[in-house]
Amino acid sequence: MRLLQLHSDFIEYEPIAKEIKYAEENISKSKVRLEDLVVALIAIENDDDESVAKIAVDEIKKYLNIVKSKTLLIYPYAHLSSNLAAPTIAVEIIKAIERISKESLGDVHRAPFGWTKAFDIRVKGHPLAENAKVLTKQKSSFDKKSTSDTHNEDVSTDDGSISIATNRSEKVSSALKAEEKLQSFWYILQPDGNMTPIKDYKFNNQEKNLQALANYEMAKKRAIDGHPPHVKLMKKMSIADYEPASDVGNMRYYPKGRLMKSLIEQYVTKRVMEYGGIEVETPIMYDSKHPSMESYFNRFPARQYNIAVDGKQLFLRFAACFGQFLMAKDFQLSYKHLPLKLYELTRYSFRREKSGELVGLRRLRAFSMPDCHGICRDMNQAKEEFLKRFELSISVTTALGLSIETDMEMAIRFAEDFYDENKDFVNQLASRFGRPVLVEMWKERFFYFTLKWEFNYIDNLNKASALSTDQIDVENGKRYQIEFVDEDGNKKNPIILHNSPSGAIERVIYALLEKAAKISISGNGLPSFPLWLTHTQIRLISVARQHLVLCEKIAKELLNKQIRTDIDDRDESVGKKIRDSEMEWIHYTLVIGDKEMQNEKNLVVRDRSAGKQREVSLQELVDEINLKTRDKPYLPLNLPMYLSQRPQIMA
RNA sequence: GGUCAUGUAGCUCAGCCUGGCCAGAGCGAAGGUUUUGUAAACCUUAGGUCGUGGGUCCAAAUCCCACCAUGACCUCCA
Numbered sequence A: 001m002r003l004l005q006l007h008s009d010f011i012e013y014e015p016i017a018k019e020i021k022y023a024e025e026n027i028s029k030s031k032v033r034l035e036d037l038v039v040a041l042i043a044i045e046n047d048d049d050e051s052v053a054k055i056a057v058d059e060i061k062k063y064l065n066i067v068k069s070k071t072l073l074i075y076p077y078a079h080l081s082s083n084l085a086a087p088t089i090a091v092e093i094i095k096a097i098e099r100i101s102k103e104s105l106g107d108v109h110r111a112p113f114g115w116t117k118a119f120d121i122r123v124k125g126h127p128l129a130e131n132a133k134v135l136t137k138q139k140s141s142f143d144k145k146s147t148s149d150t151h152n153e154d155v156s157t158d159d160g161s162i163s164i165a166t167n168r169s170e171k172v173s174s175a176l177k178a179e180e181k182l183q184s185f186w187y188i189l190q191p192d193g194n195m196t197p198i199k200d201y202k203f204n205n206q207e208k209n210l211q212a213l214a215n216y217e218m219a220k221k222r223a224i225d226g227h228p229p230h231v232k233l234m235k236k237m238s239i240a241d242y243e244p245a246s247d248v249g250n251m252r253y254y255p256k257g258r259l260m261k262s263l264i265e266q267y268v269t270k271r272v273m274e275y276g277g278i279e280v281e282t283p284i285m286y287d288s289k290h291p292s293m294e295s296y297f298n299r300f301p302a303r304q305y306n307i308a309v310d311g312k313q314l315f316l317r318f319a320a321c322f323g324q325f326l327m328a329k330d331f332q333l334s335y336k337h338l339p340l341k342l343y344e345l346t347r348y349s350f351r352r353e354k355s356g357e358l359v360g361l362r363r364l365r366a367f368s369m370p371d372c373h374g375i376c377r378d379m380n381q382a383k384e385e386f387l388k389r390f391e392l393s394i395s396v397t398t399a400l401g402l403s404i405e406t407d408m409e410m411a412i413r414f415a416e417d418f419y420d421e422n423k424d425f426v427n428q429l430a431s432r433f434g435r436p437v438l439v440e441m442w443k444e445r446f447f448y449f450t451l452k453w454e455f456n457y458i459d460n461l462n463k464a465s466a467l468s469t470d471q472i473d474v475e476n477g478k479r480y481q482i483e484f485v486d487e488d489g490n491k492k493n494p495i496i497l498h499n500s501p502s503g504a505i506e507r508v509i510y511a512l513l514e515k516a517a518k519i520s521i522s523g524n525g526l527p528s529f530p531l532w533l534t535h536t537q538i539r540l541i542s543v544a545r546q547h548l549v550l551c552e553k554i555a556k557e558l559l560n561k562q563i564r565t566d567i568d569d570r571d572e573s574v575g576k577k578i579r580d581s582e583m584e585w586i587h588y589t590l591v592i593g594d595k596e597m598q599n600e601k602n603l604v605v606r607d608r609s610a611g612k613q614r615e616v617s618l619q620e621l622v623d624e625i626n627l628k629t630r631d632k633p634y635l636p637l638n639l640p641m642y643l644s645q646r647p648q649i650m651a
Numbered sequence B: 001g002g003u004c005a006u007g008u009a010g011c012u013c014a015g016c017c018u019g020g021c022c023a024g025a026g027c028g029a030a031g032g033u034u035u036u037g038u039a040a041a042c043c044u045u046a047g048g049u050c051g052u053g054g055g056u057c058c059a060a061a062u063c064c065c066a067c068c069a070u071g072a073c074c075u076c077c078a
Helices: A050-067 A085-105 A176-182 A206-217 A229-236 A253-275 A292-298 A323-329 A379-399 A418-420 A422-432 A505-522 A544-562 A576-585 A594-598 A620-630
Strands: A001-017 A032-042 A069-078 A107-110 A116-124 A130-134 A186-187 A195-199 A238-243 A252-254 A285-287 A304-307 A310-315 A340-349 A366-376 A409-414 A437-442 A450-456 A463-472 A495-500 A538-541 A565-568 A588-592 A603-608 A612-616
Touching: A001 A069, A032 A050, A032 A107, A050 A085, A069 A085, A085 A107, A085 A116, A130 A495, A130 A620, A186 A206, A186 A422, A206 A409, A206 A437, A206 A463, A206 A620, A229 A238, A229 A505, A229 A588, A252 A253, A253 A340, A253 A366, A253 A379, A253 A505, A285 A450, A292 A323, A323 A340, A323 A418, A366 A505, A379 A422, A379 A450, A379 A463, A379 A495, A379 A538, A409 A418, A409 A422, A418 A437, A418 A576, A422 A437, A450 A505, A450 A588, A463 A505, A538 A576, A544 A588, A544 A594, A544 A620, A565 A594, A576 A594, A603 A620
Parallel strands: A032 A069, A069 A107, A409 A437, A538 A565, A538 A588
Antiparallel strands: A001 A032, A001 A116, A001 A130, A186 A195, A186 A437, A238 A252, A285 A310, A304 A310, A340 A366, A366 A495, A409 A450, A450 A463, A463 A495, A588 A603, A603 A612
């Protein structure tokens, strides 16, 4: 429910015409004038019921008290929401508000529902004269687990995590109990299983990033200097850029960025499939009025991209979850099939984040998210599978060039009772991670998951962003009516794991860029990308025109060995071409001149990571690169082999 | 979404405070010279509605207002 209260000198309104079919009948059509009152403009939204009416009346009473007014006008005003309840329901709730408020307030008026009304209003000029509230159903602790229309919410740290739409109640004034349940208790969990409340924990010098994560999560003040370096780098390295002709947070990816994304996508997909993931594809848009969607879609209209087509209201998906759940619901499942792992890499998921939240590749409105759901028979199987996926996530993250030991900080979140019953399991995760872990604990389970973890990258501004994540979801199996037949012949709802072994692809690139920037800033070496993700793996530089023939010969050989090789054939000095090669962070540069013409066997390679030149044979170089890029996907150059033929991307 | 900062050539930036000469530089581009050996060869030329719109003024890149975009912070993050 949306409630806008206006402390007004007067209001005059006059019903003009019925606006909708279900408008109230038999109302007075004469002009009404009221003075010195509170006008409560109200829009009833989906999922509101009479309990919200009660909350609204409490809210209104409080406000009347504050502004010291005794007269109330309840004024149905649909324009406050894009998420309106059905008119038949709305009118009942409006009437309930009128009824309940009349019990304790003297002077209550109500404007008719469903009518176009002309009105004049003068709102008082004091700071409290306008007051807007969003009210939602209050949860009671006992109905939480029993109703099919469950309310829970995810206060996940970050949109990088995989989450499914649930009900987030926005500040309900009287829902103190719910807030108490939501209160987070923070700890540091050691690899040995010791758990210390965060205020008693002494961070050592090696744990600066963990401390940054804790501060970030607990929303303490943080000192910030400068801009996030990856924004400049993503342009300078011709990876990605803003697209002014699109919506904010929807980026363009230049050839090198597109290649890098393709490679990461292929790699993650390959690893998930090796783990047993079954790749599927689900639609990117859904009908918001479809029964399976309706219950939660309307909870977050502000965060969705909505499209009106043929009288339908479609919304763009913000996760892969529901597409896969809807599919799994239609599978015939036996316990023998479990765990079943459904996988999709969404290109794209859409979240209409508020404009102030968008930053470079860190947070976007359109992003690619690998998402593997493990459908499990019971908690035992879920835990067993969870550990396998933990290993998978560690392995994938490491292969992407982000070290678990130095680049990532881990957070685990769970409800107290789950921890009490599964201490060994939780400790196992911390022990495997090998370093202290941030813990967020709630008194009771409030969300669809009973435990989740994420790896967070801490960037140069000390901001934490979630990459890999996994969750144990104990609610959506039931909510989506996914069923399997167990050994005893009974139908049961599975437990569902939600894993992204890498996190959003764009965010992986963000982390790689921030990591490179960190190296530049610290002065400990030269920034670079993992070799398998670089557009050019070997750059051949011709000294003079006559050397191009040999360059072409070598390039052909290397390209045959699946090594991305290009030729700087521009009419520039050798020094200039070397500099350009280094500015592109190319790992291997070969200068080809007279010496090489005389003896093709002996080449001199300029090795960026080693920071020096050395003699190699072509075969040695091929072997070295093949070893470094072993088990990684290969794609050909995504730009012409000759630099003279490349457009310059001056982002 | 709110507060603050920034927006000048394809890119990076100077000029703005203290309004007034044709708005500058480097890189890049185009044409030419050079055929070069491990992080920037040389010469010439072209490129600018000074984010957009309004206002003040004899005169606005410069002062004022609004809007847009980007960034930081607040908030938020299904």
